Amino acid sequence: MSRLIVISNRVSVPKAAGAAGAQGGLAVALNSALREHRGIWFGWSGQETQEFTGHLDMQRNDGVTTATIDLEPQDIEEYYNGYANRTLWPLFHYRIDLTEYDRNFGEGYERVNARFAASARPLIEQDDLVWVHDYHLLPLGSLLRAKGVNNRMGLFLHTPWPPTRLLVSLPFHERLVESMLAYDVIGFQTDEWLGSFLHYLEKEMGLAIGPDGIVEYQGRRILAKAFPIGIDYAEFTQGANSAEAAEAHDRLKASVRGRKMLIGVDRLDYSKGLGERFESFSRFLADNPDQASQVVLLQIAPPSRGDVASYQQIREDLERKTGHINGAHADVAFVPIRYVNRGYPRRQLAGYYRASEVGLVTPLRDGMNLVAKEYVAAQKPDNPGVLILSQFAGAALQMEDALLVNPHSLEHVSETIKRALDMPITERRKRHERLLASVRDEDVVHWRNEFVSALFQKSAPHSDASQT
Numbered sequence: 001m002s003r004l005i006v007i008s009n010r011v012s013v014p015k016a017a018g019a020a021g022a023q024g025g026l027a028v029a030l031n032s033a034l035r036e037h038r039g040i041w042f043g044w045s046g047q048e049t050q051e052f053t054g055h056l057d058m059q060r061n062d063g064v065t066t067a068t069i070d071l072e073p074q075d076i077e078e079y080y081n082g083y084a085n086r087t088l089w090p091l092f093h094y095r096i097d098l099t100e101y102d103r104n105f106g107e108g109y110e111r112v113n114a115r116f117a118a119s120a121r122p123l124i125e126q127d128d129l130v131w132v133h134d135y136h137l138l139p140l141g142s143l144l145r146a147k148g149v150n151n152r153m154g155l156f157l158h159t160p161w162p163p164t165r166l167l168v169s170l171p172f173h174e175r176l177v178e179s180m181l182a183y184d185v186i187g188f189q190t191d192e193w194l195g196s197f198l199h200y201l202e203k204e205m206g207l208a209i210g211p212d213g214i215v216e217y218q219g220r221r222i223l224a225k226a227f228p229i230g231i232d233y234a235e236f237t238q239g240a241n242s243a244e245a246a247e248a249h250d251r252l253k254a255s256v257r258g259r260k261m262l263i264g265v266d267r268l269d270y271s272k273g274l275g276e277r278f279e280s281f282s283r284f285l286a287d288n289p290d291q292a293s294q295v296v297l298l299q300i301a302p303p304s305r306g307d308v309a310s311y312q313q314i315r316e317d318l319e320r321k322t323g324h325i326n327g328a329h330a331d332v333a334f335v336p337i338r339y340v341n342r343g344y345p346r347r348q349l350a351g352y353y354r355a356s357e358v359g360l361v362t363p364l365r366d367g368m369n370l371v372a373k374e375y376v377a378a379q380k381p382d383n384p385g386v387l388i389l390s391q392f393a394g395a396a397l398q399m400e401d402a403l404l405v406n407p408h409s410l411e412h413v414s415e416t417i418k419r420a421l422d423m424p425i426t427e428r429r430k431r432h433e434r435l436l437a438s439v440r441d442e443d444v445v446h447w448r449n450e451f452v453s454a455l456f457q458k459s460a461p462h463s464d465a466s467q468t
C-alpha cells in the first residue's frame, strides 16, 4: 500500500477520544482517515515565528505522524486571514459582497504556497500518494511539480466551487484555476460544485471534458469528480452510545423540563445562516403562540476566524438578535434561545443531538455539512428526531429524506419547524431509516477509499511532470 502524504493548511494533532473535539469538519475527517494509513500529515502548526525557517516539527501521536511548520505574522495576515478567509472563502460561498480583492493577499498566498512546497518536498518519497486539501492550497500541486515531484497528486475541495460568473470577479482567476490542473485528481463534494468547475474549464479555458470527467490539458489527463465526504460513523455512533453521551442527554433533557428542543451546531460563520435561522425561529414563535413556550432552540456556535472583521460582525449581530428574540418571547422561567459560544467533546455533542427533537441545519451555502450527518447518526432508531436541512448544503443531494428548506424564507423554515414537531412517529422512523443508511454507507472511510483509489487508478494515467 502506498504511503499517503496529506497536506492541509492546519494540522490538527489527534486528541484522545472524548476530549474537546477539533472543531473543523476537515480535522475531524482527516484524523480518522490517517489513522489507518501509514503516512504523514503536513501543514501549518498554527504558531507564529518572527522569521520563516522552514523547520519541520515531526511528531507521532495516536498512530498519525505529523510534520508542521511555523509561519510569519505577515504570512498569517495575507495568506490565512487575507486571501484564504477574506477572498476565497466568501467568494466560494457566493458572497462577493464580502469578498476582498487585495493584491497583497494574493502575493502572500503564493508566497506561503511556495513555502509549503519547499518544506513538504523532502517528505515525499517515490511511491507516495500526495493528497492536498482545500482552498488554502490550490496552487500547491503545480509548485510541487516545479520541484520535480512526479508522484500522483490529488486535491479535494471541502467548500463549494462558485459559478463561473462569480469566479471571474477574482483577479488572476485563470492563473489560479490553471495551477489546479497540475493535480491528477480534483475532487469536489457534489456534482453541483463539480459542474461549476467543469463549466469554467469549458467556457473560460476552452477545454473539452471527456467521458467520466477526464480533462486533457497539456498532454496530461486529469480526473475531476465528486466524492461526497461523510462522518466517522463507527466512532460517532460508539460515542453516541457512551455513558458520557447518556449523561449529557439526561442533563439537557432535565433542564428543558418536558419542552421540545431544536438544535443547531455550527462554527460561527456567516455561511451557516445563523441570523436567518434565529429569525425563522422567532417567526415560528410568533406564528404558533400555543407552542411558543414549549419549544427551545439550543444553538452551539464556537467562534472561528475572529481576526476577520466579517466574523466579528456576525458575532455581534447574533448577540443582538438573541437578546432581541429572547426579550420578546421569554418568560420568568423560560428562555427560547440558548446560545452558547464554545466547543464540546464529541460524545457530549452526540448526547445533545439525541436529546433534540429537531436538528436545524440551515446554511446559506455549504460544501457538504457534517453536522446534518452527525445529527442523524446520533438518533435513537425507535424514536428519532427530524432533520431540517438547507437545500443549499451539499448534504441535501444525499439526504433527500430530510425536510429540505430554503433558509432565506423565514415563512418556509417556520412552517417546516411546525411540520417537524408534529410529524408522526411512523414517518419519522421511515425517513430516519433511509437517512441513516446513507450516512452509514457513505462514511468517511468510504470517502477516503474512493478518493485514494481514484488517485491510484489507471483510468487517469499519470504522465511525466515535464509535460506540465
Ligand code: ADQ
Pocket: 021, 022, 023, 024, 025, 026, 028, 029, 158, 159, 229, 265, 266, 267, 300, 301, 302, 342, 343, 344, 345, 346, 349, 366, 367, 368, 369, 370, 371, 372, 374
Ligand atoms: P465546516 O464548515 O467546519 O467544514 P461542518 O461540515 O458542519 O462544517 O463540520 C463542522 C464539524 O465541527 C462537525 O464535525 C461538528 O460536530 C464540529 N463542531 C462544530 N461545532 C462544535 C462544537 N461547539 N463543539 C464540538 N464540535 C463542534 C468544512 C466545510 C463543510 C464540510 C466539511 C468537511 O465548510 O461543508 O462538510 O469541511 O469537508
